[in-house]
Amino acid sequence: MSITVEQPLAAADADLDEIGVNVSPEPDFQTVLGRRLVRRSFFRGVLGAATVASLGSALPGSRPALAAGSVPAGQGQRLSSLTFPEIQHGPRPDLAVAEGYEARVLIRWGDKVLPGAPEFDPHRQTAAAQAQQFGYNNDFQAFLPLPRGSASSDHGLLWVNHEYPEAQMMFPSLDAKTMGDALTREQVDVTMQSIGGSVVEVRRQDGAWQVVLGPQNRRITATTSMRISGPAAGDTRLRTGADPEGRSVLGMIGNCAGGVTPWGTILTCEENFDTYFSGDATKGPEAAAWKRMGLNGKSNQGWARFHDRFDLAKEPNEPNRFGWVVEIDPYDPDSTPVKRTALGRFKHEAATTALTPEGHVAVYTGDDQRFEYLYRFVSRDRYDPQNREANRDLLDHGTLSVARFGDDGQVEWLPLVFGEGPLTPENGFRSAADVMIDVRRAADLLRATPMDRPEDVEPNPVTGRVYVVLTNNNQRKADQLDKANPRAKNLYGQILEMTPPDRNGKPDHGAARFAWEMFIMAGNPEIEEHHASYGAGVSPSGWFACPDNIAFDGQGRLWIATDQGEQQSANGIGDGIWACDTTGRGRAVTRMFFRTPTGAEMCGPVFTPDSRGFFVAVQHPANDDPTTTYAAPTTRWPDFRDDMPPRPSVVSIVRKDGGVIGS
Numbered sequence: 001m002s003i004t005v006e007q008p009l010a011a012a013d014a015d016l017d018e019i020g021v022n023v024s025p026e027p028d029f030q031t032v033l034g035r036r037l038v039r040r041s042f043f044r045g046v047l048g049a050a051t052v053a054s055l056g057s058a059l060p061g062s063r064p065a066l067a068a069g070s071v072p073a074g075q076g077q078r079l080s081s082l083t084f085p086e087i088q089h090g091p092r093p094d095l096a097v098a099e100g101y102e103a104r105v106l107i108r109w110g111d112k113v114l115p116g117a118p119e120f121d122p123h124r125q126t127a128a129a130q131a132q133q134f135g136y137n138n139d140f141q142a143f144l145p146l147p148r149g150s151a152s153s154d155h156g157l158l159w160v161n162h163e164y165p166e167a168q169m170m171f172p173s174l175d176a177k178t179m180g181d182a183l184t185r186e187q188v189d190v191t192m193q194s195i196g197g198s199v200v201e202v203r204r205q206d207g208a209w210q211v212v213l214g215p216q217n218r219r220i221t222a223t224t225s226m227r228i229s230g231p232a233a234g235d236t237r238l239r240t241g242a243d244p245e246g247r248s249v250l251g252m253i254g255n256c257a258g259g260v261t262p263w264g265t266i267l268t269c270e271e272n273f274d275t276y277f278s279g280d281a282t283k284g285p286e287a288a289a290w291k292r293m294g295l296n297g298k299s300n301q302g303w304a305r306f307h308d309r310f311d312l313a314k315e316p317n318e319p320n321r322f323g324w325v326v327e328i329d330p331y332d333p334d335s336t337p338v339k340r341t342a343l344g345r346f347k348h349e350a351a352t353t354a355l356t357p358e359g360h361v362a363v364y365t366g367d368d369q370r371f372e373y374l375y376r377f378v379s380r381d382r383y384d385p386q387n388r389e390a391n392r393d394l395l396d397h398g399t400l401s402v403a404r405f406g407d408d409g410q411v412e413w414l415p416l417v418f419g420e421g422p423l424t425p426e427n428g429f430r431s432a433a434d435v436m437i438d439v440r441r442a443a444d445l446l447r448a449t450p451m452d453r454p455e456d457v458e459p460n461p462v463t464g465r466v467y468v469v470l471t472n473n474n475q476r477k478a479d480q481l482d483k484a485n486p487r488a489k490n491l492y493g494q495i496l497e498m499t500p501p502d503r504n505g506k507p508d509h510g511a512a513r514f515a516w517e518m519f520i521m522a523g524n525p526e527i528e529e530h531h532a533s534y535g536a537g538v539s540p541s542g543w544f545a546c547p548d549n550i551a552f553d554g555q556g557r558l559w560i561a562t563d564q565g566e567q568q569s570a571n572g573i574g575d576g577i578w579a580c581d582t583t584g585r586g587r588a589v590t591r592m593f594f595r596t597p598t599g600a601e602m603c604g605p606v607f608t609p610d611s612r613g614f615f616v617a618v619q620h621p622a623n624d625d626p627t628t629t630y631a632a633p634t635t636r637w638p639d640f641r642d643d644m645p646p647r648p649s650v651v652s653i654v655r656k657d658g659g660v661i662g663s
Contacts, residue, residue, distance in 0.1 A: 021294040022371040022440070022450055079536060080586035082557065082579055082662045087592050089541045090574030093635040095618065095651065096595040102656050103594065105638045106158075106202070106615070107211050108649040109136050113198050115213040122645055125171070127189035131219055135162030136170065136194040137648045138617040140258040140350075140549070141604035142266055146201070148331050149264070153610035154204040157216060157330050159266045160604070160650060161255040162198065164275075165191035165301070166620060169645060172630050180278075180300035188302050192222040196252055197268055199330045202652075204613060209652035218333045222251035226326065230341035230396045235433035237286075237320050242309065249321040249339065250309075256368065257456055257549060258325075259352035262361065262383050263391040266328045267340075269348030271368055273322035278304035279312030286316050292440050293346070294369065295319055320437055325351045325365065327395060340395045343377050344416070344439035354459040354466075354509040359383050361394060362509035364466060366454025370473045372440065373448045374403040374457065376413055378510045400439070402448040411498060411514045414446045421446065452490050455563075456549045460582060462556025464507030467519065467582075468496040469547045471563060491567060492523035492530060492545045495560070497582075520580075520588050522547055524571075535580065535589035542590045544578050545571050551605040553662060558582050560590065561602035561616070568599065568624050575602040577616060579662055593662075594653070597637040597646075599624030604650075607661065614653040614661045621646040 084098035097103040107113075110120030110133050117132030139161040145152040168174040171187055183191075201214035228247050232238060238246035256271040274295035281290045281297035290296075290312075297312055304310040309318045324339040325348055343351065349368035353361055359382035365375050380397040384390040401413035417423065418432040422445040429435050435442050452473035459466045472493040497519040500507040523530030524543050532543060548563035562575045577594035581587050596602050596618050604617035622633035623646075633646045655661060 021292060021369065022444070079584075080589045080591060081555070081581050081584070082586070082591055084591070084593055084662060086539055086541055087576075087595055089572070089592065090576070090595045091568055091598045091624070092574065092595065093598050094637060094640075095597050097653060098593050100656055101593075101653055101661075102208075103651050103653045104208060106209055106650045106652045107134050107160075107200060108638060108647040109134055109138075109194075110647065111211070112213060113200055113217050113219055115217070122170075122643075123172075125187075125190050127186065127193045130190050130193035131221060133219075134160075134198055134200070135196060135219065135221070136165050136191075137163045137619045138198075138650055139163040139256050139603040139619060140268065141606045141615050141617055141650065142258065142260045142330075143606050143608055143613070143615065144260070144264060144266075144330055145609060151609045153608035153613060156202060156608070158198075158200045158202045158615065158650070159258075159268075159328075159330050160198045160200065160617065161258060161268055162195045163256050163619070164254060164272065165194045166623060167191055167301075168629050169620070169623060169633070170194070170630065174630065176627075176629075177300065180302040180305075183302040183305075185306045188306050191301065192251070192303070192307075193219075194221075195255070196221040196224065197255060197266075197328070199333070204654075207654060207658055209613065209615075209654070216331065216333050218330075220252070220328065220337060222253055224251055224337065226250070226252065226337040226339055228321070228324075228339045228341060229393065230339075230343075230436070231432040232320075232341035232345070232436045235431070235437070237317055237433065237437055240309065240315050240317050240321070242315075243321075246317075252326050252337070252339075253322050254347075255326070256348070257350040259350060259363070261327070261353055261391070261395075262355065262385070263388045263394075264329075264331065266330055267351035267353070267363070267395075268326050268328060269351050269365065270323050270326065271347045271349060273347075274319065275299055276301050276303050277310050277312055277319055281312060284312070284316050286320070289438055289441075290319065292438070293319070293323070320345070323347065325363075325395075341433075341436050342396050342398055342400065344375060344400050345437050346372070346375075346439050349455045350457045352456075352458050354464075354507070355383060356510035357503050357506040357508055358510075360398075360510055363395070364457040364459065366451070366457050366468070367440070368453055368455050368471075370453055370475050371450035372454065373443045374451055374454045374468060375439075375443075376401050376403070376509075400436070402439075402443040402446060404447065405449040405516060409515055409517065411516045413512055413514075414443075414448060416442050416446065452493065455547075458550050458552065459507075459509070460552050460556050460558075462552070463582060464500060464509075465582070466498040466500065466509075466514070467550060467558065468498060469550055469560075470494050470496065471546050471548055492521070492532065493547050494518060494522055495520045495547055495550075495558075519582075520547075520590070533588075535587050536585070538590055541592045542578065544576075544590065544592070545573065546575075548601070549603055549605060551607060553607050554609070554611040554660070555663070556582055557662060559593070559605050559662075561605050563601045563603075565601070566624060574598065575600060577602060577605060597621045598635045599628065599633075599646075600637075600648075611660045611662075612654065612658065616651050616653065617648070618651055619648050621648065 114132040199218040201212040253273040254271040258268040323345040329335040361379040363377040452470040523532035549561040578590040600621040
């Protein structure tokens with residue numbers, strides 16, 4: 001999630017979750033990228049030409065992107081394996097999808113999830129009703145076939161994250177800046193039930209997807225009881241008045257992206273949890289940790305007015321109980337979610353998995369804030385495909401590492417292990433729990449590479465390469481530029497490709513070093529100042545800005561969702577889905593497939609196993625302007641009724657002829 005502005009705002013007005021707090025002196029990723037391009041002479045004319053000739057690598061196994069200007073614009077369609085007719089840039093009040101496809105709203109905020117839920121009435125909302133209804137701001141999604149263990153593509157469970165509430169869009173007569181003091185107790189409790197996640201049974205019948213109000217449907221919210229496990233469980237810094245043992249917590253907050261384990265559980269990531277806590281963040285033993293996490297106590301959610309655990313003065317350890325990866329078993333509606341502290345605490349974005357050649361589980365995750373880091377966890381024990389129960393606590397033991405990118409095209413994974421290197425009591429780490437709670441500070445000491453907002457991180461199931469989405473970083477200043485720094489004030493973002501070494505014919509996701517190269521630098525290739533780079537002949541609607549979530553189809557093609565925030569107006573395009581090949585002549589030739597309604601962010605693309613079903617999440621429609629309200633939205637999608645506000649919704653997409661999406 002992000003609401004991106006072109007210029008940093010004063011602290012009182014800024015979107016606080018996007019203010020960088022990393023003061024590491026290490027060169028950031030743009031610096032490293034520039035060094036590498038200069039050293040290898042790839043960065044030909046980037047400061048004076050409209051496009052970069054090549055951002056590929058000469059490393060073994062690399063497949064450099066073709067020059068965007070090497071064929072006429074739009075002719076890249078002939079090189080691509082994707083056959084859908086490309087749609088045009090927006091924005092528009094309604095969604096759009098490529099010709100030959102059908103996009104239907106599957107489920108909206110307020111629709112029934114549990115069989116006994118009441119009908120949605122935006123004027124008579126209650127916490128009890130919202131706890132049974134589809135939550136707000138749907139983000140990451142996962143499709144889990146039914147029955148469990150099958151490859152069914154017509155029947156399954158859809159997991160959906162509900163990232164954050166927007167009370168000014170949920171209730172009449174509220175202003176985004178002052179609503180924290182205006183919200184009633186009932187409204188606050190509604191917002192607490194509106195976030196978390198939903199498990200929804202879905203079935204494809206007569207070619208169309210439908211929601212089933214089945215027994216496995218479930219809502220998880222900010223008040224759901226959860227277990228804390230791993231190295232930080234029971235630590236004194238996680239103990240509170242309500243939980244003196246530090247091993248249980250109510251709810252999860254800010255769940256943005258995520259992933260699915262090989263044994264069929266969900267990993268959902270807590271990101272911007274800091275914006276729910278109120279109080280003086282400059283005082284107390286946790287003040288330094290709060291500062292490094294970006295927590296300033298200036299919440300506009302109003303939760304601390306009615307719930308003491310969100311008051312920093314009353315429960316200073318409560319923030320330490322958020323910012324984790326949560327594991328949930330969607331197949332068991334009675335299971336207890338578990339916060340896996342071995343995966344570290346920060347503003348997680350994505351937790352996608354891959355297996356090493358020996359069967360250890362690698363989990364890739366980013367820290368979505370400017371100048372933060374990319375991480376990988378590798379389990380101590382091996383995945384057992386024959387015994388699901390044996391994998392239950394596999395993510396409690398292993399090694400979390402942080403990435404350092406070299407200008408030689410290599411990335412090194414630096415282990416974050418208590419007692420090793422600078423992670424010692426002399427530097428304020430008393431235990432492994434401290435390292436996991438204060439991962440950002442530990443990564444600073446290991447001199448990891450600050451990145452431009454790492455969001456989704458996904459292994460390609462066909463090639464084994466890992467794609468890292470860097471959304472943007474407008475805090476890069478012009479005086480940081482030289483030949484080694486290709487883009488200041490990076491408004492457009494980029495996608496990085498990492499290649500694990502091959503071992504016995506398999507990608508080694510547990511290796512200490514990978515190769516890396518640039519896959520795409522987003523922006524408009526026709527505007528010189530953007531310094532954008534794609535595959536050959538990207539069309540006028542084929543370029544995009546601010547990549548966020550990604551997904552792969554069964555052929556290993558990349559599908560990219562974007563999140564421009566308030567940059568939509570400046571860029572003149574809506575958010576949506578773009579797709580491209582990752583190999584061959586169509587490599588990095590992106591084509592626009594789907595466009596969101598005005599002001600909406602595109603989230604959560606996910607395919608069914610047969611790639612004939614495709615689900616996308618349309619988040620915060622109409623919220624392209626911070627002054628937008630319930631009463632005066634820029635669109636009333638998806639209902640388009642005067643008595644209904646805009647409603648975040650999941651959209652199902654199929655080919656009208658029933659074929660494979662994209663082909």
